[in-house]
Amino acid sequence: MELVLSAGIGVLTASGVWLLFRPRTYQVIIGLSLLSYAVNLFIFGMGRLRVNAPPVLEPGGVGGLLTHTDPIPQALVLTAIVIGFAMTALFLVVLLASRGFTGTDHVDGRE
Amino acid sequence: MLLILVLAPFAGSLAAICIPAHKGTASAWLSGSIALFCLAISAGLYPIVAANKVLRYDINWLPELGLNFSLRMDGFAWMFASLVTAIGLLVVIYARYYMSANDPVPRFFALFLAFMGAMLGMVLSGNLILLAIFWELTSIISFLLIGYWHHNANARDGARMALTVTGTGGLCMFVGLMLIGHIVGSYDLDVVLSSGNLIRNDPLYTPVLILILLGVLTKSAQFPFHFWLPHAMAAPTPVSAYLHSATLVKAGVFLLIRLWPVMAGTDQWFWLVGLAGLSTLLLGAYFAIFQQDLKGLLAYSTISHLGLITVLLSLGSPLAAVAAIFHTMNHATFKASLFMAAGIIDHETGTRDMRKLSGLFKYMPITATLAMVASASMAGVPLLNGFLSKEMFFAEAIETHKYNALDTLTPYIATLASMFAVTYSLRFIYSVFFGPPPQDLPKTAHEPPHWMLAPIYFLVFSCLVVGVIPALTIGPFLHTAVQSVLGDATPVYSLAVWHGWNLPLFMSLIALVGGIGLFFIMRPYLATSIEGPPFFRRLEGQRIFERVLVTLSWKWARSIEMRAGTRRLQPQMRVLVAVALLAGAVTLLSQGFKPANIVLRNIDPAFALLWLVGMVCAVGAAYQAKFHRLAALVLLGGAGLVTCVTFVWLSAPDLAATQLLVEIVTTVLILLGLRWLPKRIEDPDDQLMTISTRLRRLRDLAFAVFAGLGMMLISYTVMTREMPETISSYFLERAYSEGGGTNVVNVILVDFRGFDTLGEIAVLCIVALTVFALLLRFRPATESLEAPEQQRVQNAFDDDHPDRKKGDSVTEYLLVPSVIMRWMFPVIGMLAAFLFFRGHDLPGGGFAAGIAMSIGFILQYMAGGTRWVEERLRIHPLRWMAIGLIVATATGLGSWVFGYPFLTSHAQYASLPILGKIPLASAILFDLGVFSLVLGATVLILIALAHQSVRAPRAQIRAARLAAKENT
Structure with a gap:
């Protein structure tokens, strides 16, 4: 389980970093998205992987880390997903505006 | 009281800046009353201080780090505070008449008051760090004041130079003060003042001394940092009168005296402070003789007098410290009045050049008389206050403090500098007020308004009174100040005018006679000479300064940029x-x-397969992103879905739901953007790399x-x-009992860490508005303007068939899916409501619900087209966002009403008909805010992007219309 997920995180990171270095804005935006998947999964993994653990308490009940999933990484990742979306949107618009102004989609605004 | 004393000028400054520019008089009244108010407060505090008590006011800020906002007033601070407020009041009265109505007068008074506040804060600081903060504040505000006439290049340069020099010094001093705090173990001034031996014997003493002296010497314009002060004369004269008599340059002296008990007396102190002081004393006086500008003369004389105070402090004897404090006050009075007189002359004649001015006595006798008394005091003529402190200085100079050459030299240099002082004082008076009547003056000289002279009257009067009966007037105040600095070491001193025939008096006489003689010898030369002293004219501090500045900020910066930088x-x-x-x-x-060792155990084959797909998707997206954008987007979505399934697999349903919804929105978003990117077709030649x-x-x-x-x-x-063991257990244990929800993740977001979430939705809000604003100005590239290929094909098909109208195919395209999408709207709305209400107890919540609802809206856009939707449905995403932010914040504020901290939530269940029992914590209101804002922000971003395609054809239509008009 852990091995597969960490390999997945590794490949996502590698693809993301590779794309970050590319010259086209679109490549960079895809790269950032891939990288944010990797980071989200990484943070999520810090709470250890649990299959079939209840994420929700019984009404009136008290939970513990032995019986339940770790809520903190989940809360962090939930926030990160939304912020990641906002970042993608902003970057996309900056990309389009830069393309409109400079006439190219190179990251430096010129070929 | 102390707090009011410090805050009142700042409050007044804020008020003054709000006064409209043409109501200069109102702002003058305001500043005057603030200055009077502060003066009254400090006068009222005198009995406490005179009883040798220290007044303190503390607010704990970071007590763990010893950083507290503490104000402290002892006799010495009181003396400075009174000086600052009293001279401030006089300068305000003077400035009321000096400033022209064309200048933005309220800005002047606002800055002036802010400076007064900073200065008061500095002298009253009871904490070294606070002192450094106010110190820097004085540097910054003096920069603004000196550059007040910012249309004048000299003013800008002078201001910049003053800031650069004093700011650099201030930074060094800050480090020095922090080192003192490190040595003593506290930043509190009382503690520091009582640990002199600790500081002097510390191995870090020398670096501390050098760093603090850098701050002090730059601020007090001591050699070799004196050059900024004459250039600061480009400021309006009231500013010069204030900054260079009682305040800014005295800040350095203030700190030197403040730290005198703990730092003085060592050899390093004697040499460093003494050398700087003596050379400043002599050079300043020498340079002053050769100035042609009235204010330039006064500037160099200020430098020289500050040098005198510094020399006194360097000696390390208590009597010398008394003389230093005394001279600080005396210099403030006569120099302020002289600056004001110079300002009047400039104001009424239009020039400050001593070669042009002469014989003004006939035209302005009162000003002339006042200036004569003040400059006599500056020269140290008996029966004036300048004479008294100069006598004390001579007496101290003769005394032997250390057996070295510098100490032996001191009396000679003192006499010589004093002789120069007589010469330049005489020159100031003689060349301006005597001689033939002036010719070619820009204005006809006359007496200024009566109130403009009033401050000078007062100052000159105090020069006289203090000079004649010192013990009765200034005596007690001086004693209070001295006592608070020297404590038990306070020496017995006498403030009498007549000490009998002794060596200091003899030195004074030599200086007086020699100075007068020197002036008459040099008079023919000075009447026509060019600006600046002989021999030293080429060695201008300013030029060196500028060269250093250019090297640092231009040459080096550029070469670093060339080597290491890239755009x-x-x-x-x-x-x-x-x-x-x-x-x-x-x-x-x-x-x-x-x-860890990689062990191939308990690998679920299905999970492995899933991630195999995920990895292929990731690598594929990376590979395709250049030429096949759509494919890359699809592959990116694939990787996202794999992530989403992983969340489900690993017991994180909340994440999975949110991830899935965000994935959809992101894909739609990028799809909308794809249209505006340039075509990129794979070139087979490109393969040959x-x-x-x-x-x-x-x-x-x-x-x-x-x-x-x-x-x-x-x-x-x-x-x-x-x-x-992590803090997670805490949340798991308390989520229900304190947060009132069983979905711990959601409870964390809206309750335990509600403040973070509030910040986060604010960020989302800002991003959405930024996107909106950017797209308002966005002009698509011209090559992307025409309709997409698919639409062109469809339109061409319509054109070819006579029974079809243009655009039919576009509307009929994907008819079935679009009907389904339309019908999906209520279903999605329902889903969003469902996600929202169960959020507190089961996976779901405001984020997920908001995004789900926005998908509902965007589906309508996709199904019917922008125009179709907007004809039928008014969506106000901006309002949604505003409501969301207000609701979330108001929920947080609501807990204040019940006396709880911000964002405390209250949990309860309510039974609603049909829906059954739903959790009704007050957090659900907060979540409603989150929902509303996320919905608004997402829809705003998507719609703004979607609108681009509507705008593009409009631009085309406009162009077509223009073309048609030109044809007809």
């Missing part, structure tokens, strides 16, 4: 990633990181692989370790 993004990214990798690797390896391209790619690949491997190792190692 290209890719190298920057590489550096960024490389630094991140290095930082990670170094930290891990130095902390003894050992990657040069070697450098190959190498570059190989390097990037190495980076990527290294980063990926690193992440993999770290995450594997962490995930296979035992889970330590």
Whole structure:
């Protein structure tokens, strides 16, 4: 389980970093998205992987880390997903505006 | 009281800036009353201080770090505070008449009051750090004041130079003060003042001394940092009168006296302070003789007098310290009045050039008389206050303090400098007020308004009174100040005018006679000479300063930029990633990181298969992103879905739901953007790469692989370790009992960490508005303007068939799906409501619901087209966002009404008909705010982007209309 997920995180990171270095804005935006998947999964993994653990308490009940999933990484990742979306949107618009102004989609605004 | 004293000028400054520019008089009244108010407060505090008590006011800020807002007033601080407020009041009265109605007068008074506040704050600080803060504040505000006439290049340069020099010094001093805090173990001034031996015997004493002296000497314009002061004369005269008599330059002297008990007396102190002081004293006086500008003369004389005070302090004897404090006050009175007189002359004649001015006595007798008395005091003529402190100085100069050459030299230099002082004082009076009547003056000279003279009257009167009966007037105040600095070491001193025939009096006589003689010898030369002293004219501090500045900020900066900088993004990214990798690797390896052994056990084949797909998608997206954008987007979505399934698999349903919804929105978003990117078609020739391209790619690949491997190792190692005890248990235990919800993740978001969430939705709000604003101005590239290929084909098909109208195919396209999408709207709305209400107890919540609802809206856009939707449905995303933010904040504020901290939530269940029992914590209101804002922000972003395609044809239509008009 852990091995597969960490390999997945590794490949996502590698693809993301590779794309970050590319010259086209679109490549960079895809790269950032891939990288944010990797980071989200990484943070999520810090709470250890649990299959079939209840994420929700019984009404009136008290939970513990032995019986339940770790809520903190989940809360962090939930926030990160939304912020990641906002970042993608902003970057996309900056990309389009830069393309409109400079006439190219190179990251430096010129070929 | 102390707090009011410090805050009142700042409050007044804020008020003054709000006064409209043409109501200058109102702002003058305001400043005058503030200054009077502060003066009254400090006068009222005198009995406490006179009883040798220290008044304190403390607010704890960071007591753990010893950083507190503490104000402290003892006799010495009281003396300075009174000086600052009293001269401030006089200068305000003077400035009321000096400033022209064309200048933005309220701005002047606002800055003036702010400066007064900063100065008061500095003298009253009871904490070294606070003192440094106010110190810097005086530097900054004096920069603004000196550059008040910012249309004048001299003013700008002078202001910049003053700020650069005093600011650099201030930074050094800050380090020095922090070192003192380190040595003593406290930043509190009382503690510091009582640990003199500790500081003097510390090995760090010399660096501390040098650093603090750098601050003090730059601020007080001591040699070799004196050159900024004459250039600061480009300021309006009231500013000069205030800054260079009682306040800014005295700040250095203030600190020197303040720290005198703990730092003085050592050899280093004697040499450093003494050398700077003596050379300043002599050079300042010498330079002053050769100035042609009235204010320039006064500037150099100020430098010289500050040098005198510094020399006194360098001697390390208590009597000398008394003389220094006394001279500080005396200099403030006569120099302020002289600056004001110079301002009047400038104001009424239009020039400050002593070669043009002469014989003004006839035209302005009162001003002339006042200026004569003041400059006599400056020259040290008996029966005036300047004489008294100068006598004390001479007496101290003769005394032997240390057996070295500098100490032996002091009396001679003192007499010589004093002689120069007589010469330049005489020159000031003689060349301006005597001689033939002036010719070619820009204005006809006459007496100024009566109130403009009033401050000078007062100051000159105090010069006289203090000079004649010192013990009765200034005596007690001086004693209070001295007592608070010297404590038990206060010496017996006498303030009498007549001490009998002794050596100091003899030195005074030599200076007086010699000075007068020197003036008459040099008079013919000075009447026509050019600006600046002989021999030293070429050695201008300003020129050196500018050369250093140019070298530092231009040449070096440029060469560094040439060598190390780039404007290209890719190298920057590489550096960024490389630094991140290095930082990670170094930290891990130095902390003894050992990657866990990779064990191939309990691998779920289905999960492995899932991630095989995920990895292929990721690599595929990376590979295709250049030429096949759509394919890359689809593959990206694939990787996202795999992530989403992983969340489900690993018991995180909340994440999975949110991830899935965000995935949909992101894909739609990028699809909308794809249309505006330039076409990029794979060129077969491009495949033949040069070697450098190959190498570059190989390097990037190495980076990527290294980063990926690193992440993999770290995450594997962490995930296979035992889970330590974390704060998660706290949340798991309290989520229900205190947060009133069973979905711990949601409870954390809206309750325990509600403040973070509030910040986060605010960020989302800002991003959405930024996107909106950017797209308002966005002009698509011209080559992307025409309709997409598909629409062109469809339109061409309509044109070919006579029974079809243009645009029919576009509307009929995907008819069935679009009907379904339309019908999906209520279903999605229902889903969103469902997600929202169950959020507190079961997976779901405001984020997920908001995004789901926005998908509902965007589906309508996709199904019917922008125009179709907007004819039928008014969506106001901006209002949604505003309501969301208000609701969330108001919920947080609501808990204040019940006396709880911000964002405390209240939990309860309510039974609603049909819906059944739903959790009704007040957090649900907060979540409603989150929902509303997320919905608004997402819809705003998507619609703004979708609108671009509507705008593009409009631009075309406009162009077509224009063309048609031109044809007809």
